[in-house]
Amino acid sequence: MQDNSNLSVLVIDPNPGMRGSLQNMLSQLNISKVEFAVSSGTAIRQLSRRSYDIILCEYDLDSGGEHGQDGQQLLEDLRHHKLIGMWTIFIMLTSEGVYNKVVSAAELAPTAYVLKPFTVDVLSQRIGRAIDRRTIFLPTYQLIGQGNTREAIRSCIAGENAHPRHAADFVRLRAELHLSLNEYPEAEHLYAAMLGAKAVGWASLGLARAVFAQGRIDEAAAILTDLVAANPRLMAAYDLLARCHEASGTPQRAQQVLEEAVSISPHMVRRLRKLGEVAFEAGDVNAAEKSFKQVVAKAKYSEFRDPEDHVNLVKTLVKKGDATQASSVIRDLERSLRGSPNVDVCKSISVAMLHDAAGNNAAAISELNNAVGAVRASSGLSSKLKITLAKSCLAHKLDHEASEVMLSVMNDVNSDVSTQQAMGIFVKAGRPDLADGMGAQLKAQAQILLGIASEKTNMGDLKGAVHSLLEAMHMAPGNLQVMIAVARGILRQLGELGWDHALAETCQAQIDAIHRFDASHPQLEPLVNEYNGLKRKYGIATT
Template structure:
């Protein structure tokens, strides 16, 4: 085996004997920089402080010192919260022969998984194979991490020639890099090239994703239906298929798709959460209750628990008329979650739903006031919860509270509550007067932010200026002055600091909207030319 003296390894296993055995095996393979965690929570805390080359994780973390979370859920948290990178080797260790657990682990694509019992040579061989692959791919990963996607794309071809055994890995990585810079057609061509040689599920899924990105949801849906029929364990295909159903106005089909996925792989918390949300929207309270009960149970030992899961479970139970059950969920929320303003908002909102169901309108209104007050101090609440809270406030004639919740949601540019969504809440409630008032406030704030952006730009803070411009766009998305300022500011940043695909897409969208709203605008032609110059400068196709 190669020189492993500098490798760092984290063992995640609740069994002290197994940790000792693994450390001994690693030492025999020349790996001495080894640390341990007895459960998922400890692993998360250690990975938040430092990175490791290799993670050896027991699937069943519910042993004597475990915290109930399994290895699949830990991997889900680590990937979602970006506590591990593409170059981190994650090897799942399991003696479980249970079908759905193996599928769940596989769908989150650990680097490898090893069935117990295994020998020193077997573990060493798996680690060696993973290290060889990492060494081949690392230069491309590093270029991508440095913000040089076009160089990384070019490096894929060179690296594939040097390491032909990983040719498919490089094709896949190249396609993903094209997607990262918005070149979906080029990525699609690579996926089609792969599919012409071999019917690989990841290539079909990648092609479907490029179709969705290009607005071809119907074609993507047809492809995904074929994919899940041919590859019933390709779990991510079900998630994308559900999204396509939603985009095409078929929420019942989306729910049915996720229900099928959950029946095959029942451990993915985020899929269960999405299924519960769809069921609530579709008026299927029993299905929503089943899903959120599982979410609350499975996430109980996660470092990233979300009190909104309890709120949604309360909604489902209240809708079904299960008042005692809903009260029990609220008590569990109070006992089991850390105190925080987010928890205060969720607890008060849940109590309001319960009091409303019990016919206590005055108590419900009081809880809604408390929830709205707490929500104004929390950035982490979802748009879904904020909108629901505002609607509930309006139903109780709590106009000021509803306006405050929506205005704060709008001021949080990362919160994804758009101006149209915010004002739509009031229009649907029969309160266009409140919508007009909010519109005036948002336009005034947008003008202030344009001035702030000018000041930052004059001080040389190009990124800060763009951030202020994006906040102004969030406040007043239909304002021509804001559109022009946002497109111009982004193009200035791209010119000075390098290509940023996400920002470039925003600029392109604003130019398109400007052209549709005012084809003769005096700044339109110049912005179009600046955008083309930027693409030529950085070698962006199209």
């Protein structure tokens, strides 16, 4: 019999009788490290502090309520916010009727389902199988956790050969790793090969993702249309199909797809938020209002509340001409989410919208200045919100403030906004001079960071130097001098402090970019030789 004494378990169930029953069963299985959570919120707080080997989660966490999460939504939140690792065993406890509804809808499936009522022997079998599977996949998961994606792909290939019963799961994981490296043709080939052997929903979805990423929007849409017809509860397919319609310039069709998805799975906040955004873009203010109101209401029961949701609702109500309701939403924002710079930014932007709608230009300018000041102390605001603020500043001729906000977007290394996109905001507003000015500032900041990196290198702080170089790369991604400096700095760190797989990938990307920029550059060959020499030094394949 397997030794379970070292396993840690988190039981998530609102029913005290069920919690007691599960504790008794786990005790019979020699599992004594058991903790409990009575709701999704308490579970998230516990998982923020520590990890567990196994999570046993009741599907019906809300007990018939209208706003709480179910177990599947909690699982997707935990994965989305990276609160549980790939190696965490997540077992869903549910009735047979619910299982039949949810099993086909989950792109992010639990490790296993246990149908109620169940015996201790059934629970023991599910846990045993899950542990055996984790043991097989753990070497690959560890490589992924280390950022060693290339070796993880090779581990998947070895796993397919060594464990035929899990071959399909290894293929799926390998394809996802190729997607993470932007190697879309490789992922497409794997998904297509899987579909050639067997029609499975995840492979069709993966194929559509790979095709979409390569710009073949119509082809992806066709795959997804067939997929939702065959698997009407595969919710992620609706999300990607809506993105296809957005990319094709048909927000009304995107709205229809998301409305269908919400009618099937009405509680997922991220999908409701997207529906509101798409409906607003499509000009359907009433639908946008309905969605954003649901987002604000449902988010009250989530640990991941976002004050930007209130801004979206205020924007929609202002567009509708309902200043009274918009004012009420702002008061709710102040009352329920007070005490952070992010809330201050969102409040000031929202109040500025109201003043604009009422024609109070001076008051709107005052609030926009307050918002810009609060941005300086904020963290985690979306680039989209900052761009909205910058556009409002431009509309009120607050040129310096608009430039400051856009620079904060570009100074955020996690921002997905490119330099060209940022400068395009000013060009579209009829201010190419501000775009040129921001471009010059970014180049100047990149040069300063190169100097800081050089000083850190001279002081022996190689990691700090590379961090500064990566910031410079984000600000001036097409600058040849920066590309060369980044490659050199990473190579020095790899040589003196050991191999780092994520940094090595970045270094390879910079070398490739230098080659595209100037294939005959005199520093290119030495960089390639040094990189390949380090790979040989650390026993890493160079093919």
